[in-house]
Amino acid sequence: MQSKPTTIKEIAKILKISPSSVSRGLHDHPSIGAVTREKIKQLAKSLSYQPNNAAILFQKGKTYTIGVILPELSEHFFSTAISAIEDEALKKNYTVIFAQSHDNYEQEVKLVEKMKNQRVDGLLVSISKDTSNFDHFEKLNTFNIPVVFFDRIPPFKNVHYVACSLETATVKALNYLLKKGHRSIGMINGPATLFASEERKDGYIQAISFNRLKFDPSLIVNCDLTEKGTIEAANEFLNHKRKPTAIVAFNDYVALFLIKYFKKLNVINDFDIVSYANLPIISYIDNSPIASVEQYPYLQGQKAANILLDLMANPNPENQAFFNTIVESDLIVNEVNK
Template sequence: MSAKPTTIKEIAKILNISPSSVSRGLHDHPSIGAVTREKIKQLAQSLNYQPNNAAILFQKGKTYTIGVILPELSEHFFSTAISAIEDEALKKNYTVIFAQSHDDYEQEVKLVEKMKNQRVDGLLVSISKDTSKFDHFERLNSFNIPVVFFDRIPPFKNVHYVACSIENATVKAVNYLLKKGHRTIGMINGPTTLFASEERKEGYMQAITFNRLKFDPSLIVNCDLTEKGTIEAANQFINHKRKPTAIVTFNDYVALFLIKYLKKANVVNEFDVVSFANLPFISYLDHTPIASIEQYPYLQGQKAANILLDLINSPNPESQAYYNTLVESDLVINSEKL
């Protein structure tokens, strides 16, 4: 078994001086004579003394650690965002702690509490699909822990956030399908608890009404983003009295579930599909969405990390105006952006 780390108290006891004198000597404080400083340093070196960085940082009121809570680390969107967050944190000598909510609200609440207990200096969050209450984040205000949301954000402005312009992106997607001649367009949307679902709905309605078409609310079906939920939504469209000829999906994973099911039902060629995220694996499918919205996860992660670091290092973070940052999207068709 390895020996316990040497402490300042042990060095002080050997030299018969106070622990505070040892600490000042190790940091070349002028109140400690040169001879004593040299004795302290030589003994510390011989005993392989390593400073307790956690204790030092705690005294400074910082841990130089930021927390990140995401729905799923395995999703390409979030893994790309993580790369950006780590890159930006490393530039400022911060350590990053990651955790997954697995799209579960109760898990998210527990993780926020754990991050607080870990004394993170700030928190980056993409909320779960079930999150409709936000008091667990609001409680962090009393601990001076700033929070920046990204991608999946709360439905109000008095928070710091970075997100893609989802409403505009949906307008682009629906307009593209209309230009291709589609007049009955369905949408498999996400849970109603997600602000991004409302944004997609608003974008859909805006494009439909602008093009002087009648909005049919039955052509928007909400699902829980699972394969089972996607299949249930697909069946509604297959059996719809106004069977759509094109479907906009909440993301590429829902598009994958949808296309898989449509192939099984032998109707895959009856629908054009447009999705969100523009994930790399889509290009390897036999049947792919004809277009996908690029949401730039690296840029979102980069901007969110920099905003959080600015808030952490701001002398008066409580008086800081809210950062509401939108990243413009692109509609990608056969690797060409529109």
């Protein structure tokens, strides 16, 4: 059986001095004589004494931990962003705690509460697809826990966030398809609750209007980002009076669901597909999207982590400006399908 960790009180009892004297001796305080300091350190070493870091950090009012809440760790985008967050946190001697909402609002609310109870010093969040109420994040202000959102962000500017320029990205995607001769372009968008869905829609309308084409709202279909939802959206296009010849998918996962379904129906060659996220795997599959928007997840994670670290190092919530950082996107054309 492993014995309990040695405490300062036990060292003090053996040496017949006060616990505070032991503590000062271990930290080389000048009020403790050199001989006594050496006795304290030798005894502490022989008893395998280890400082209670949790108690020390609690006294300082910091835990040196950062919480991260995101939809799915299995998604390449988020796993890449996490690598950047860990890299930046390590430079400042912070530990990172990760949690997944699994794109569920109720789960997200519970996780925020758990992170608060864990006494994280700050929180990085990519919100779930169902999140439209942000009260659980606003409550963190009471506990002086700064929050920085990344990628999936709230639809307002009085928060700290890092995101990709999805409206601009969508304009690039539409212009690319229009130059290829497409005039009826469908879009499988995400849930209406996501600000990212609104940005994609705005970019779609902007590109269509700029090219003097008539905007048809029925060519934009929202889905829940599942395979079932993607198939339902695909069927709307297959039965549409203006059956599109190209489709912009919300992300590469939706594009893969779409490709699988169209291959099953043997209509895959009837459509050009463009998506977002630029997963490495798409360049290796048959009938892959002809282009995908690169959203630079590592850079987003890096910038979000650095903003949070700055906020924690320089807390001044009353006079604090909000950091709204936009990462420019690029449309990456799949060379195989050019």
